[in-house]
Amino acid sequence: MHAPARAVHEFWNESPDTVLDHEIRPLLRHLDMFTLWSALDGAGATTRSGIPRNPLALALLWNLQDGYLAGIPAWLQRAILGSLAAIARRTGYARRWTDSPALN
Template identity: 50%
Template sequence: MNRTMEQVLVHPDGTTITLLDQGTDEQGEYLIVEHLVMKRGAMNGPHWHPVLTESFTVKEGMMRFIVDGTEQVLGPGQHIKVLPEQVHQFWNESGDQLIAIHEIRPPGNHWNMFKLMHKLTKQNRLNSKGVPRNPLWLGMAWECIDGYIAGPPIIFQRALFGGLARLARSVGYRI
């Protein structure tokens, strides 16, 4: 493992994302973060990644996953791996807080996504579902997921959201 300096993103509601480690090992590049989630409910919408593999291990609380239509609820010590091209979504099902370790291989832009969503949350620029209100920020966020939203055709997402991201960068938007 290549140890990195710990970085912590604390959201106004107490939700915290801590960068635990990133680097390269015999399996390739990786990013490991810890999620401390204070709010019950969906943590994202259904999406998929062409290249990324994500692994989750629940440390505290309950976490629900739907992966390619199969639902699974995990408790402390349980683990799930989401492979490339699998449509997935997950929720905090805990009465209180959820703590989960999240490993991303290769990491792609995921840390930038966490930083961007932290920034937008602190600036109150997200709607009640956690989606950026401003279309240019939406394009920037979409670009960071290293994947696609389940449903809309890929060509549509690349044209619309990719175009919004290019426009946002051209007028000075930065993560």
Template identity: 40%
Template sequence: MSHRTLPRTIENPLVKDRVTFLTTAAESEGAYEYVKVELAPGGGNGLHYHRTYSERFEAVEGELHLEVDGLLRSLRPGESATAPPGTKHRFFNPGPDPIVFHTKIEPARCFEPMLRIAYGLARDGRVRPKSGIPRNALEMAVLFELGESYMNGVPIWLQKAVFGSLYAVARRRGVEERLLRTYCR
């Protein structure tokens, strides 16, 4: 039986970035995941938070802009900042040139499969163009479960109730397995 080798680098045409997996959860035995992000001008993500893992950002090339707990910061090469669990954060590139930064997710969770699925859905045109959110609610629930990401401004109990219920349906209907098989294996 042959296994295809997953690429170390993936691209998202909507978020305008390229991610290279430097250390996967499997390689660190679950301790962390470490990625290199190449972010195009205008690229970035929305304000969100995670309850069970931290993200550490380190600027490598160019100026990385972050919002962490309401504070806007600009990181130059060699500078870093951490968003501990529960901290609302986002990264973005308002400048005219691409930037490069590293992110360490600790402890490792399901960050790699979540990114592979999200980027795959974006490449395949299965997301809303402006938000990058999957058009299919069950696929969206799988991403929220794997990424353990919560939106700013919506009570967590409501997000857990809605996405938890949808995720249970997605598992029963084989949606999660299909996404993992299509984008992660």
């Protein structure tokens, strides 16, 4: 499957043993995003659908993606999630999950 730039897309696991071969070009901050998401998931900090339970963690994931969430105005995402991500970095919450420079 190929998702062109600026196309709305999504993916999910159909079963716990699903293996996803995901290639992003250019990589940008995707590896940091998936590393954080994996750490959150492994710690039980996400819901069954994989959404972080803590709004600061959600904001950090949003900050590492290279786009915007569909259906929510970009300016609103920047205002709310961008502010929460800044709080997560300033309070040290981001360091709890990874030592990535992209988060700290």
